[in-house]
Amino acid sequence: MSPKALTFDYFGTLVDVDRGGTLGMAEVLRRMSIETDVPMFDVYLDWDIRNVRLYRGQAYARYRDVAREALAAVLDARWPGARRDHAMDELTDVFLTHLVEASPAHDDAAPFLDWAASRYPLMPITNMDSDLWRRTQLTRYFEHVTTAEMAQAYKPSQAIFALALERLALPAQDVLHCSLASWADIDGAKPLGMAVAWINRGADTLGTWQPRPDFEFATLSPVRNLLDSLSFTTTGESR
Incomplete structure (x- = not known):
């Protein structure tokens, strides 16, 4: 990957x-x-x-x-x-x-996005009206967003994830989805073939019947190391 x-x-x-x-x-x-x-x-x-x-x-x-x-x-x-x-x-x-x-950015969010923004297209997939999302604190990092309003469907519906992939013009296997919300995002993204990094900030436990994420971290910060290692494995050199 x-x-x-x-x-x-x-x-x-x-x-x-x-x-x-x-x-x-x-x-x-x-x-x-x-x-x-x-x-x-x-x-x-x-x-x-x-x-x-x-x-x-x-x-x-x-x-x-x-x-x-x-x-x-x-x-x-x-x-x-x-x-x-x-x-x-x-x-x-x-x-x-x-x-x-008034929802403040987590301490690790801006540093991670600062690093990732020059390396990858970044897109939130959010259960929110589009106008409300535009009033949030981190919109400067994202050229595009996919909202429930755009898809006329809420996560974990595959419709919103499918729309995001269509707007990115990428197949599911080329996208890594990072999420705290297991029921909404692991359950919605995995069946489409998207890899998921579960950002388990609250040390939660997955349900017995839930699909498992591809990766699990307590914060966003280790995702950078993951992406570096995946890039090295594929290209032979770190980003």
């Missing part, structure tokens, strides 16, 4: 989406004058789980619309009646603004 392009899961793999999402949830509750002793991350995680279940369990709908439905469900379950005098479109915009704009 000698990759000719790199693709990425964006939120989680390259940026700390949990941080941005937790800040967003805190701002939503502040604007609603809701005080709670529940850890804000737990409220955000409740939203995240509901959000993923929704977009995986129904026909395609825009991420923004799914996020609004999940946010309303969280508020109704935890604080019944609290959103009665608040516009959900506005609360959702507040939440998503923080989620996409």
